[in-house]
Amino acid sequence: MRLLRAWQTLVWLSARRMLFSSSTLVVLLPVAISLLFVLHRNYGAWDDSARAFDRFSRFLVAGYLLFVIPICTLAYGTSSLGGDREDRTLLFLLVRPIPRALVLLGKFSASVPLALGLLLACFGGYCLLAGEVGRLAWNAYLPAVVLSTIAYLAVFHLFAVVFRHATTVALIYALFMELVLGHMPGIIKRVAISYYGRVLMYAGGEPWGVRAPPAQWFEPISATAATWALAGLTVASLAAALAVFQWREYRDLT
Amino acid sequence: MAELVFERVTKFYGPVIGINAVSCRLCGGIVGLLGANGAGKSTFMKLASGQLRPSLGEVRVAGRAATSAAARRRVGLSPDLHVFYEEMTGFQFVYAMARLHGYSRGEARQRTQRAIEAVGMSDRAGRRLAGASHGMRQRIKLAQAMVHDPELLLLDEPLSGIDPAGRREISLLLARWAGEGRTIVFSSHILAEVEQLADRILVLVRGRLVADGALAEVRGLLEDRPFVVALEAAEPRRLAACVAELPEVRSVEVQGETVLVRTRNPQRFFSWINELVVQEGLELRRMEMLDTGAEAVFSYLEAASA
Amino acid sequence: MSIDVARYHGWHGKLGSPWWATLAMVRVALLQVFRRKAYWIVLGLGLTQFLLFWSVIYAVTQLNPPPQVRERILEAFGFSAETAAPQDSGYILFMQRQSLVVMILLAFSGSLLVGADFRLQTLPFYLSRRIDRMHYIAGKLLAVAVLVSLLTWVPALLLFIEYGMFTSSLTYWVENWRVPLAVLAYGLVLCVCLSLLLVALSAWLQRAAPIAVTWSSLFTFLALLAEYLREETGQQAWALLDPWRDMRYVGRMCFGVFTRQSQEALAPWALLVLGVLCGACLLLLVRRVRAVEVVE
Incomplete structure (x- = not known):
């Protein structure tokens, strides 16, 4: 019971510190810019709703899935534990009677509702501004958004546990691996989380005429396989992070 | 009492040794x-x-591995x-730290108030830590x-940055805690503090534990370093000339x-000197042992381990 | 004991201008950056682009491929197949392609070189010397400019030298004498704009994650949205939202080469946008540094 209370405190404390941090303030920048973009495009007022849905989907894939989600999850994923490491306040958590695995799970649990809440609010905002087209997009793309967000968070937590300068590594990953490798020909693109997110989004938008890039180039897998891949990536990253965090000695804390 | x-x-x-084959058993009292x-x-x-986990050997708190959650409690x-x-x-x-130990809100609040009062921070506990002074921290x-x-x-350097009045308060506090049966281990660079506070000292030199015990005991064991006694006389x-005849000099x-x-033997020297002064009718104004303090002990030990 | 007996004595030499301190700041900044492995990875990524261009120039000048193949390779990398024609676009293309690497490198450098001074309150260490806030700002701007230079105009000039050396005469260098000047001018635009933006952002945001998020939002996300808006509305002016494109347009002004007429029309506006941006950054920066009180 005491352990549960301590863990709840850790989750609450971490979530509150992240919410009222400069990370929240700066992630609002891409969110606000993208909302202004959708407001300006006013997809709901287009005569050709199929074209409007196609264009809106293109924006969601290239702008939201490939940029807003990785960047927002980067801000929370790396700062939840990485911020404590950077400030050296992690020591105050590590000397409490909470097992290390639970400390990491607490940090992860605190960042999930924050990042997911912000990103779903942002996605909801786009869909609201896009009218009927937005309603369709919400239903079609919600699983891709949720799964990608959680997968990115798990990967960035792994970075925060392993690397001292996790933000640096995460940014190289988000901008280089995801954008460059994720768009390369062949199966190398499967190292990118965004590839699976795109597969899910294209599969979700297919009934409404959204076309994936040419199959010989994009080489899509099934939506079920992509779902399992994202879930597997999340679990594997978290398990690796837990294993590393359990045994890692952070000598730089004092 | 946790041992x-x-x-x-x-x-x-890596290739550097942090501490080397250290063995000790601490149970109760203040250890410097x-x-x-x-x-x-x-x-x-x-x-x-x-x-940290030891590369070799074992660290236990109350019979549990020091890395375990039970020991950290x-x-x-x-x-x-x-x-x-x-x-x-x-x-x-402090309240957040208490909550991280699993206490309920009410209990955590009470404990926080008690802890804050004990360290003399009741009047300043409501200030933001961002602007807190070194002593407050x-x-x-x-x-x-x-x-x-x-x-x-x-306690790692618990008295650094605290004003003299604060030092006295905290020294008394540590003594009180030790009196309640706790074991207090503190490190300090200020040897006078260690001398004043600690019942027992551990001296580490280049990763090795070179001395463990009460200050006087440790001093007595330094056989190659005779005690220096200052005598002031008319x-x-x-x-x-009289003292030079004594056997232990x-x-x-x-x-x-x-x-x-x-x-080599200050106790016997003191008894002989008393007799000598009476017998020879010498006027002795002052008698003081110069190198029994922590500073002298520490410098002897360091030199001996070089 | 008097102070003379203790062998303390005042400094009787002649102190140099405090502006020399900016060079010391640059040296320290570069040491800080190159001490970290992650930066070498990013620099390695930047080197791959250089090696690619280097190989292309080597291939077309030394391996004598069939004319059609040669022409297609050169065009793909922005160079003209005619040796006598201006061969500037390749250098612009190279510097433009370095943008991702430059962006990533600067996103981390901001927190390390500038943000840490404010976060860890080490700014008084600088300002308590003979230098004042202007020297501090100049030193930090110069440090960032050196990093930008290492990835942009320095390798571009090396490519120009390589191209000339692999031809059998000095004709290439003589006929394209404007190219190095244009590369330097474009490099100056990149250095000034990027260093001002980064130092100002880092002074205010301080931590790595917020700087990285803001920086990538400005340079990646805005570029993406600008491209969409340009495509969907057909209005070329949206391109001005993208700071990289603004810098490229100004760069093309320096080279005097535009691939489309719209670019030529937008170039002065791009210069204006960059001017306003740099002015705002400078103001923010001076304001931020002024807030630090130093007792002399």
């Missing part, structure tokens, strides 16, 4: 950890608080670190370390009105 046990503990940082920079004091504290650590959750007030920080660190009533307190040369040196006597 802290180091059993042949060695810690490697002495050592120069890089001697291994921080490594000792980190191993005792479960932040019994340990309070005040690290040599001056960062906190800067956006919080002192009270909020030290007190908050102590408060968070003892908020859960630990049986073993590990006739120093006559006194020196190694050497005698006259410096103005002071006679410096080096002896």
